[in-house]
Structures are given as structure tokens and as C-alpha cells.
Amino acid sequence: MKKFFFALLLLVSAVNTAISNVLHNREIFIGTNAEEKILSVATNLAVFLEMGTGKRWVIQKNVWNGIGIGLCERKNLNEFVAGIKENEKLSNSNLIGSIKGAFEILNKFGDEGVFLKGTSSSVCIIGNSALAIRHGTYVYLEKLGYRWFFPHPAWRVIPQVDNPFIFFEHAGEPSFCSRRIWYAYGTSSQKCDYDYRKWCEFNRLGGAFDINCGHAWGGIIRRNKDKFDAHPEFFALTQDGIRETNKTYEARKFCVSNEELVKLCIEDSVSLVQKILTDGKQIVEDSESGTNSVNNKKTIMISMESTDGIGYCYWENCKKIGGESEQVFYLAGKVASALQNQFPTVMVGTYAYAGHILPPSFGLPSNLYVQVATAFNKSNLTTKQLIVEWKKKVKNVGIREYYGVMAWDWDMPSQPRGARIDYVVKSLREFYDAGVNAINAESNVGWISRGLGHYIAAKLMWDISLNPNILKKDFINNAFGNSWGPMEELYEEWQKT
Structure with missing residues (x-):
């Protein structure tokens, strides 16, 4: 009888252990110090996994023990490793070694660097930021067979996932630090906009390096309308000797040699930076409409790109500066230098586009960012040649593609x-x-x-x-x-x- 009860006790213990392991295998651990952004990432991952496995996944804001899925920012890696050590079965496994090695690997990457390790009972995703961890969850889902080809959910592939734990290892960061494909005319549909944003997210568009170089002069005019109304000399002088006051804001050019105009542009940019630092949100000029959108990433870039179209100021002092490229980048350089003195990490963005697609003859501040347009090229150089020339002037060069x-x-x-x-x-x-x-x-x-x-x-x-x-x-x-x-x-x- 004693042997029977002892055997029964062992059986119950084994069943409880098996149930415990099954439950752990459907848990996503985010650590005790996880930010709300990582909780959001884990919630999204749980939804996708439930669609594929048909089972509910639970999020634990607790120390990960090496079973199930663990999400962790690199800065919290010690807590990650400590939790695994508490699990005796894993204390001598290569999982701890791999995770410790991830610290050195990720140290070579930027904010979007991510490391993933999959075993027969676990997946760990470690990133240099919450954004990197989000990228990592989609890398993992793709390895399981998930796809999101086009924005509408009908173009998603949700596979039947019998076993979410597979052996794999991945370490990397994106080839381009900012990646964007956008609708010039929008969709006029909140549903379509949402589907598009989720498609971008799944396919890891976006980036930690937030670019802001859309047409901006119209926005400066709107924010300082009273001053521009009082000073028509702030606007470019046409060949006919008339100031550009009868055009829409998005078409007016500036008299860039006017010191008061330069001062106003600097003050406007400083005000934008201070607002970003106060609110924690970046104001991004919409490339075409001149309207604003909000981005919560940490890169601060103020656009000083000219209004759309060709044209420049014919006032005598402006002509001494040079043609359109010289005038556009003269003003951008003045603003960039002023911001660099007050905010060393803030950047100023512009296009190399149309009449100002060529670099100016003079030097430019190191915090100026330029995107070379692949169309509206009014020069004799190819896009490849323009990139070469611009990299002689500025450190950071991007592409404005069509x-x-x-x-x-x-x-x-x-x-x-x-x-x-x-x-x-x-x-x-x-x-x-x-x-x-x-x-x-x-x-x-x-x-x-x-x-x-x-x-x-x-x-x-x-x-x-x-x-x-x-x-x-x-x-x-x-x-x-x-x-x-x-x-x-x-x-x-x-x-x-």
C-alpha cells in the first residue's frame, strides 16, 4: 500500500510539473523593471501567438527563469541572467552564455540592435531599446511563418503554430537607420491609416533616427504671421523687384541675407526644440502639406527646408551669397550653427532638391542633415554622383525617393x-x-x-x-x-x- 501511495505521489508530482511547464511555455516575461512600451510589445506578441497556437498567452512582469519567452532591454540584462540562474536545469546550459554574449554583440549596434535566441523550451529577445525589442518580436514571428505582405489584414499570413519553440539565433540591426514609405495624399480613412501603420510596424519600417526635413518655410511663416505681415522685406525679391507677398505661404521664398529674418528663423527653431524637450514629442513637418505630426522618438531634428518649387531672392545682398543652393544652405547653416551652440545634439534637416540639389560652395555645420532627391534633379550629376559630393560636405546623407x-x-x-x-x-x-x-x-x-x-x-x-x-x-x-x-x-x- 505504501508503494502504491508513493507511486501515486510521484505521478501527481510529475503531472503538476508538466502542467507547470506547459503554463510557463505560454508565458511572456518582461522583467520587474520593464517600461510600459515593453508591456505593449509583449501584449501585441501575445495576441499574434494566440492566433497561431490557439492558446492564451500570459504576460508576467516578473523575473524570467529561462522557460517560455523573455523580453529584455540590454540595460536590464543582469536581472535577466539572475532569474535564469535560479532555475537549476538551466544553470549549466549554454543559454546563459549566449545571453551574456549578447551584451557584447549589442554593444556594437545602435538603438535598434536586437539579439534573439531560440531553444526547445524558450525564446529570449534582447534589444538596445523598446523599439529594438518590438523589431525582435516580428523577426521571431516571421521565423514561425507569420507574414504581412500588404496593409489590409487579408494579406496577413497567420500560420498554425504547433510548437512556438524552435532552435535559432539572430543578431543584427537595420541596414538603414531610417526607413519610410509613405502616402503622398493620405487615405482619408482611419482604418486604412491604422492598417498601414501596423504593416510598417510588422515589416520594421520607421527607425530610431527620426528624420525631419520636409518643406518648412511655410510653417515658419504661419507660426510667426504677425512678424512677417509687418516685415514684407523678409520675403524674397523677384526679378521684377517685387517682394513675394502674394503667393501662398507654401510657395514663398525668403530674403536670406536679411539678418532679422535669420534671427527670426533661429528663434523659431529654438522655440520648437524647447517645446520638444518640454513635451517629449517631436514636431515633424509633413513633407508635402506643411502640416505637423508628432513623433515620440529621441532624435531631435528641426527642418529648415525651403518651400517647394524653384526660386530664390534677387536682392543685391542675397545675390552676393549666390544662387538657390547657396541661399537655401546659407540660412540652414546659420540656424544649424546657432542650434549646435545651444543644443549640441540637435540636428537640422534639409533636402538636396530641384534648384538646390547641388552642395553650396562653402562649408556646412556638422549637425546639418541632407536628403538627396532622386527626381527633380536640375544638375548635370547623377544621384550617385550627388551622394558623393554631398558626403564631402555633411556626415549624414539620406535619400528622398519617389x-x-x-x-x-x-x-x-x-x-x-x-x-x-x-x-x-x-x-x-x-x-x-x-x-x-x-x-x-x-x-x-x-x-x-x-x-x-x-x-x-x-x-x-x-x-x-x-x-x-x-x-x-x-x-x-x-x-x-x-x-x-x-x-x-x-x-x-x-x-x-
């Missing part, structure tokens, strides 16, 4: 740049090799014609070493199932048109 402009392509198959996969792949590789650190691509909502190009572009912006043919094959097979054959022919035909 994956689609409705007036150019009318959303027809193969017509938008963003639909031509050969162009997307070739250009991104050239930009990466040239040392470009950001891609800012204008496009439109037409996902049928250009969606595959956008998807491949997003993947290469994250990892330029990926094989576009494999990405395309994965898309065709997973998006269309048994219809993959004719759909592959259709996409091939579109590339030849």
Missing part, C-alpha cells in the same frame, strides 16, 4: 518606380554601398500595382543582404496558395511592361 507619384504613373502596373523590383533592389543596394543612412520614399495607396515592390523594399531596408528572388517566391506562394502559378506569370508580365 516610389510613386500619381501624376506620373496613374497607379498603372509597372509604371511606378516602386513597382519595378529591379529598380528597387538595384537602387537600395547602391544607396547602401554609398553610405546613405535613410530612405524616405513617397508613394500612393495602390498596393495591387506596387505592393510587391513596397514589400521587398521594406525587407531590404531592414536587411540589404536578403535575396529578393526568395522574398518574391515566398510572397507568391504564401499570398495566393494554389493560384500561385498564374499570379507569378502576371507579376512577371508586369515587370516587362
Whole structure:
């Protein structure tokens, strides 16, 4: 009888242990010091895993013991390791060694650097920031077979996940520190906007380096309307000897040699920086409309980009500065230098675009950021040559790309740049090799014609070493199932048109 009860006790203990392990295997640990951002990331991961496994996942704001999924910022790594050591079964495993090694690996990366390690009973995701951890969760989901090809949820692939624990290891950071594909004319739909934001998130667009270099002079006028109304001499003098006061704000040029105008632009920029530092939110000039959006990332960049279109001031003192490039970058340089003295880490952003696509003849402050436009090139240089010339002037150079402009392509198959996969792949590789650190691509909502190009572009912006043919094959097979054959022919035909 004693043997029977002893055997029964062992059986109950084994069952309880098995149940405990199963529960742990469906837990996501975020540590005791985790920020709200990481809790949000864990919640999102739990939702996706529940869709794939059919089981509920629980988030624990507790020390991770090495079973289940652990999310951790690098700065909290000691707590991560201490929790694993408490689990005797793992104290001698290679998991601790891998995690300790992650500290050295991540030390070489920027804010978006992430390390992942998968075993038969665990997954750990360690990032240099909450954003990096979010990226890591999507890297993990992709390894399980999840996909999000186009923004609408119908283009998501949610696999049946029988076992979420697989052996793998990943360490890296994005190939470009800022990655953006955006709608020039919006969607006029909150649902479409939300779907697009989630698509960007899943495919790891965005970035820790927040770019702000859209057309900004119109915003300066609006914020200081009374002063501009009182001082028409702040506006450019035309060839006819008339000040530009009869145009819309978004078309007016400045008289950049006017010292009071320069002072006003500096004061306006200082005010924006102080507001950002107070509110913790960056005001980003919308590239086309001049409206503002808010970004919570830590990079502070103030745009000093001219209003759209060609033109400059013909007043005598302005002509002494030079043509359009000299005038635009004279003002941008003055503002950048003033901000650098007061806020050493703040940057000033501009385009190299249209009439001011060439670098000026004079030097520029180190905190000036420039995005070279791939269209509206009024110079005799190619985009590659312009990048070379600009890198002689400034440290940080990005690309202002055009994956689609409705007036150019009318959303027809193969017509938008963003639909031509050969162009997307070739250009991104050239930009990466040239040392470009950001891609800012204008496009439109037409996902049928250009969606595959956008998807491949997003993947290469994250990892330029990926094989576009494999990405395309994965898309065709997973998006269309048994219809993959004719759909592959259709996409091939579109590339030849």
C-alpha cells in the first residue's frame, strides 16, 4: 500500500510539473523593471501567438527563469541572467552564455540592435531599446511563418503554430537607420491609416533616427504671421523687384541675407526644440502639406527646408551669397550653427532638391542633415554622383525617393518606380554601398500595382543582404496558395511592361 501511495505521489508530482511547464511555455516575461512600451510589445506578441497556437498567452512582469519567452532591454540584462540562474536545469546550459554574449554583440549596434535566441523550451529577445525589442518580436514571428505582405489584414499570413519553440539565433540591426514609405495624399480613412501603420510596424519600417526635413518655410511663416505681415522685406525679391507677398505661404521664398529674418528663423527653431524637450514629442513637418505630426522618438531634428518649387531672392545682398543652393544652405547653416551652440545634439534637416540639389560652395555645420532627391534633379550629376559630393560636405546623407507619384504613373502596373523590383533592389543596394543612412520614399495607396515592390523594399531596408528572388517566391506562394502559378506569370508580365 505504501508503494502504491508513493507511486501515486510521484505521478501527481510529475503531472503538476508538466502542467507547470506547459503554463510557463505560454508565458511572456518582461522583467520587474520593464517600461510600459515593453508591456505593449509583449501584449501585441501575445495576441499574434494566440492566433497561431490557439492558446492564451500570459504576460508576467516578473523575473524570467529561462522557460517560455523573455523580453529584455540590454540595460536590464543582469536581472535577466539572475532569474535564469535560479532555475537549476538551466544553470549549466549554454543559454546563459549566449545571453551574456549578447551584451557584447549589442554593444556594437545602435538603438535598434536586437539579439534573439531560440531553444526547445524558450525564446529570449534582447534589444538596445523598446523599439529594438518590438523589431525582435516580428523577426521571431516571421521565423514561425507569420507574414504581412500588404496593409489590409487579408494579406496577413497567420500560420498554425504547433510548437512556438524552435532552435535559432539572430543578431543584427537595420541596414538603414531610417526607413519610410509613405502616402503622398493620405487615405482619408482611419482604418486604412491604422492598417498601414501596423504593416510598417510588422515589416520594421520607421527607425530610431527620426528624420525631419520636409518643406518648412511655410510653417515658419504661419507660426510667426504677425512678424512677417509687418516685415514684407523678409520675403524674397523677384526679378521684377517685387517682394513675394502674394503667393501662398507654401510657395514663398525668403530674403536670406536679411539678418532679422535669420534671427527670426533661429528663434523659431529654438522655440520648437524647447517645446520638444518640454513635451517629449517631436514636431515633424509633413513633407508635402506643411502640416505637423508628432513623433515620440529621441532624435531631435528641426527642418529648415525651403518651400517647394524653384526660386530664390534677387536682392543685391542675397545675390552676393549666390544662387538657390547657396541661399537655401546659407540660412540652414546659420540656424544649424546657432542650434549646435545651444543644443549640441540637435540636428537640422534639409533636402538636396530641384534648384538646390547641388552642395553650396562653402562649408556646412556638422549637425546639418541632407536628403538627396532622386527626381527633380536640375544638375548635370547623377544621384550617385550627388551622394558623393554631398558626403564631402555633411556626415549624414539620406535619400528622398519617389516610389510613386500619381501624376506620373496613374497607379498603372509597372509604371511606378516602386513597382519595378529591379529598380528597387538595384537602387537600395547602391544607396547602401554609398553610405546613405535613410530612405524616405513617397508613394500612393495602390498596393495591387506596387505592393510587391513596397514589400521587398521594406525587407531590404531592414536587411540589404536578403535575396529578393526568395522574398518574391515566398510572397507568391504564401499570398495566393494554389493560384500561385498564374499570379507569378502576371507579376512577371508586369515587370516587362
